[in-house]
Amino acid sequence: MSSAPRLSPSAPVTGAGGHDDHRVPPVPDMARLVGLTIPAACLPDVVANAMLLQGYADLLGGFALPDDCEPAYGYTP
Known part of the structure; x- marks a missing residue:
């Protein structure tokens, strides 16, 4: 059994800050678009x-x- 929350695609998601500004992405619609x-x-x-x-x-x-930030030309761990 999954431990993920059971949400409908249109259910509002309340974040840690208590804002309702994000909604669950329309996953079934996106999946249908890409087959x-x-x-x-x-x-x-x-x-x-x-x-x-x-x-x-x-x-x-x-x-x-900022616009004057130097680009990172390579990643060195």
Whole structure:
């Protein structure tokens, strides 16, 4: 059994800050657009993962970089 929250695609998601500004992504619609079939048993986990990825995208999108910032030409761990 999955530990992911059971959410409908239109259910509002309240984040840690208590804001209702994000909604669960329309996973069934997106899957249909690319010809992907998601079994009903897998949908809650796929929705949870899409919400997680949207949170990361929002975090990165809200990070402002100055125009005079030097580019990173290579990654050295």
